[in-house]
Amino acid sequence: MTYPEATLIDQQVKTANKIVIAQPDNPDGDSMGSAIALEQILMLQGKETELVCGVNIPNYLSYLEGWDRVVKELPSKFDLMIIVDTSALNLVEHLTKQSGQLKRGSQPLVIIDHHRSEPTIDYAQLRLNDPEAAATAEVLYYLTKQLKWELNPLARDSLAAAILSDTLGLTTDSTRAETVFAIAELVREGVSLSRLENARRDMTRKTPELVHYKGELLQRIEYYDDDRIALLSIPWPEIEHYSPLYNPSMLALEDMRLTTNTVVAVALKLYPDGKITGKIRTNYGYPIAAKLAEALGGGGHDYASGFKLTDTRDLEQLKNDIITHAKDLINEIV
Numbered sequence: 001m002t003y004p005e006a007t008l009i010d011q012q013v014k015t016a017n018k019i020v021i022a023q024p025d026n027p028d029g030d031s032m033g034s035a036i037a038l039e040q041i042l043m044l045q046g047k048e049t050e051l052v053c054g055v056n057i058p059n060y061l062s063y064l065e066g067w068d069r070v071v072k073e074l075p076s077k078f079d080l081m082i083i084v085d086t087s088a089l090n091l092v093e094h095l096t097k098q099s100g101q102l103k104r105g106s107q108p109l110v111i112i113d114h115h116r117s118e119p120t121i122d123y124a125q126l127r128l129n130d131p132e133a134a135a136t137a138e139v140l141y142y143l144t145k146q147l148k149w150e151l152n153p154l155a156r157d158s159l160a161a162a163i164l165s166d167t168l169g170l171t172t173d174s175t176r177a178e179t180v181f182a183i184a185e186l187v188r189e190g191v192s193l194s195r196l197e198n199a200r201r202d203m204t205r206k207t208p209e210l211v212h213y214k215g216e217l218l219q220r221i222e223y224y225d226d227d228r229i230a231l232l233s234i235p236w237p238e239i240e241h242y243s244p245l246y247n248p249s250m251l252a253l254e255d256m257r258l259t260t261n262t263v264v265a266v267a268l269k270l271y272p273d274g275k276i277t278g279k280i281r282t283n284y285g286y287p288i289a290a291k292l293a294e295a296l297g298g299g300g301h302d303y304a305s306g307f308k309l310t311d312t313r314d315l316e317q318l319k320n321d322i323i324t325h326a327k328d329l330i331n332e333i334v
């Protein structure tokens with residue numbers, strides 16, 4: 001696996017001293033692990049690094065060593081920014097608001113990503129995107145190999161954890177031989193998968209309060225179209241109360257997806273300013289999650305995607321739109 005952009009990325013890194021590593025406004029295990037791995041790699045090259053993310057890192061990611069070094073504010077001066085795991089402008093809003101320079105393209109920006117959707121950040125000097133890769137960390141692993149960049153144990157652990165996170169333990173449709181090979185090499189170089197998995201599982205433990213709340217959420221799931229579509233909406237007071245402990249959507253989505261007959265599961269979060277965000281999961285054989293998200297103004301992967309609604313549609317209109325689009329996409333397959 002080699003990338004034609006690699007040499008140019010190497011040059012950008014070589015000429016920079018202070019490098020900002022940025023994650024999207026919806027950080028996940030892949031963006032977090034990739035960011036930490038990159039931090040370690042660049043530190044080994046004598047670079048000064050800063051990990052930034054426009055939003056707070058969710059608690060469930062704190063099994064990844066280094067998560068607490070992520071800050072929300074961009075430093076006033078830096079030579080290069082590397083964004084991992086997104087090419088979507090609306091997912092770096094918090095950061096571009098802080099830096100007008102970035103938007104004008106006067107600040108060098110490199111994107112490392114693996115999303116299939118069209119990029120909407122159009123001011124990056126370089127974009128290494130491999131939509132065949134199952135995780136940004138997989139792209140980063142092969143980039144590192146190609147450029148003979150040095151890794152340390154934390155970089156290896158972070159890359160492996162990130163790949164396992166985006167592939168749900170190497171079981172998603174996106175997992176290819178190169179994905180497994182990258183993990184195999186990382187294990188050969190000392191990564192313990194059982195230790196990583198135990199650390200992750202410890203973080204998925206829930207307090208009794210959360211277990212009870214999960215029960216409430218499950219009771220509220222709505223099923224449409226012969227149960228093929230499962231919808232859940234989460235109002236602001238619950239987001240405010242429970243989000244610091246756990247992402248409410250993630251408490252219910254897997255059970256929604258695992259309902260008999262269900263193909264598409266959508267969890268909606270309702271914010272006080274009228275903004276609505278949605279997380280979409282689909283079942284094996286129905287790679288329509290990105291298409292459904294795109295129809296709603298978002299993007300993502302075949303089986304996992306998301307969107308953020310900024311127009312004035314209310315919840316009922318949005319639900320109707322989701323059901324209509326989802327039905328169409330399902331019917332194209334069955």
Ligand SMILES: [Mn+2]
Pocket residue numbers: 030031085114134135136166
């Ligand atoms: Mn990813």
